[in-house]
Amino acid sequence: xxxxxxxxxxxxxxxxxxxxxxxxxxxxxxxxxxxxxxxxxxxxxxxxxxxxxxxxxxxxxxxxxxxxxxxxxxxxxxxxxxxxxxxxxxxxxxxxxxxxxxxxxxxxxxxxxxxxxxxxxxxxxxxxxxxxxxxxxxxxxxxxxxxxxxxxxxxxxxxxxxxxxxxxxxxxxxxxxxxxxxxxxxxxxxxxxxxxxxxxxxxxxxxxxxxxxxxxxxxxxxxxxxxxxxxxxxxxxxxxxxxxxxxxxxxxxxxxxxxxxxxxxxxxxxxxxxxxxxxxxxxxxxxxxxxxxxxxxxxxxxxxxxx
Numbered sequence: 181x182x183x184x185x186x187x188x189x190x191x192x193x194x195x196x197x198x199x200x201x202x203x204x205x206x207x208x209x210x211x212x213x214x215x216x217x218x219x220x221x222x223x224x225x226x227x228x229x230x231x232x233x234x235x236x237x238x239x240x241x242x243x244x245x246x247x248x249x250x251x252x253x254x255x256x257x258x259x260x261x262x263x264x265x266x267x268x269x270x271x272x273x274x275x276x277x278x279x280x281x282x283x284x285x286x287x288x289x290x291x292x293x294x295x296x297x298x299x300x301x302x303x304x305x306x307x308x309x310x311x312x313x314x315x316x317x318x319x320x321x322x323x324x325x326x327x328x329x330x331x332x333x334x335x336x337x338x339x340x341x342x343x344x345x346x347x348x349x350x351x352x353x354x355x356x357x358x359x360x361x362x363x364x365x366x367x368x369x370x371x372x373x374x375x376x377x378x379x380x381x382x383x384x385x386x387x388x389x390x391x392x393x394x395x396x397x398x399x400x401x402x403x404x405x406x407x408x409x410x411x412x413x414x415x416x417x418x419x420x421x422x423x424x425x426x427x428x429x430x431x432x433x434x435x436x437x438x439x440x441x442x443x444x445x446x447x448x449x450x451x452x453x454x455x456x457x458x459x460x461x462x463x464x465x466x467x468x469x470x471x472x473x474x475x476x477x478x479x480x481x482x483x484x485x486x487x
Contacts, residue, residue, distance in 0.1 A: 182205035183205075183206055183207050184205070184206040184240075184242055184334060184366065185205050185239075185242075186202055186203060186204040186238065186239075186240055187203055187241065188202070188203055188238035188239070189201070189204075189225065189238035189240065190202070190236050190237035190390075191224050191235055192236045197389075198224040199221040199228070199235075200389070200390035200391050201391070202221070202238070202391065202392055203238075204395065206334075206368065207366075208364075210383065211366075211380055212367070212381060212382065212383050212384075213368075213370075213380060213383075213384050214226065214368065214369070214385050214387055215371060215374065215384050215387065215414075216386060216387035216413070221387050221389070221390040223338065225370075229247075229334070229336060229368065230255070230336055231252030231255055231257075234248075242255070256334075257332050257336055258328055258330055258335045258365075259336045259337075261323070261340070262338055262339045262340060262342055262343065263343075264320060264340075266311040266319060268310065271308050272298070272303060272306050272308070272309050272310075273294050273307040275311070276326045277294045279327075279329060279330040280293060280330060283330065293329050294325075294329060297328055300328070301322075301324055301325045301359065302321065316348065317344060317352060320344065320352060324340070324356070324359070328359070328363065328365065334365070334366045334368060335365045335367040335368070336367075336368050337370065338370050339370055339372070339373075341353065341371075341373075349376070374414050377398070378398040378402065384398050386401060386409075386414065394406040401414060402426075405424060416463050416465070417463075418463055419460075420459045420462070421459065425462075425484050427452075427462075427465040428466075429485065430484045431466070431484065432466070432473075432474060432481065433482065433483035436481040437457050437482045437483070438458070439455040439457035439458075439480055440456045440477065441453055441474050441475065441476050441477060441480060442461065443476060446468075448468070449467065450465050450466060451466045451468060451473055452465055453465070457482065462482065
């Protein structure tokens with residue numbers, strides 16, 4: 181039996197179709213990301229799973245049980261929002277313990293579980309601090325700990341890393357994935373960040389106009405996009421004679437498609453090129469190996485292997 185099943189899930193707001201017949205199965209322990217541009221239906225889907233938005237059509241089942249008749253607080257879900265939503269007048273430990281108090285968990289058990297969870301997220305030494313005394317990354321960990329301490333059946337993440345700077349976001353991606361693997365908690369992430377989704381997920385659900393355009397492991401979706409939308413949304417791409425070619429697959433060669441370098445941009449660990457060819461303007465990414473690379477205005481030849 182599929183752990184979480186979305187069956188023909190739909191949501192209309194007046195004449196606007198936000199989610200259109202979405203069918204998806206999530207297995208226990210999986211990390212699945214709903215990925216897509218603004219307005220694609222990913223957040224509405226998450227809100228329907230959480231119980232904050234009522235579907236217009238379809239069903240949501242958790243281990244075979246119909247969730248639509250279950251109130252949000254009774255669904256056994258942990259949720260981390262983009263804003264973190266921490267209580268400013270409570271300490272870190274009190275914030276994390278809040279959900280357990282609402283469940284009526286005894287004080288001794290609350291202290292034990294809060295301590296274990298703060299240790300897990302690396303905040304054991306910060307239990308007595310208030311949110312205003314924490315960095316953005318530390319606040320994110322508190323929000324995550326508060327969601328995990330109740331031992332949720334599913335963890336829902338609504339763009340939880342979007343407020344962090346690039347370096348901290350990358351660090352938190354690694355930590356989040358390690359924590360999820362340690363606990364084995366079924367996790368659904370909503371994000372518009374392609375790199376984040378590919379780094380964290382067992383499977384991607386690429387959404388467009390309320391529908392799932394493609395579902396699969398990140399490397400499969402990236403290497404074999406099912407539609408032009410997926411190819412263009414998930415990283416840079418070139419379309420050559422009906423063939424999708426990723427920029428990093430193209431090499432400078434002695435023979436091949438002739439072209440002229442229009443633009444060359446240094447980006448640290450790689451060079452980003454735009455090359456004018458008979459097939460149009462192609463994007464090329466080459467790793468910075470320290471070797472001499474073609475400059476702007478140079479004539480080059482491009483080659484790539486078949487997928």
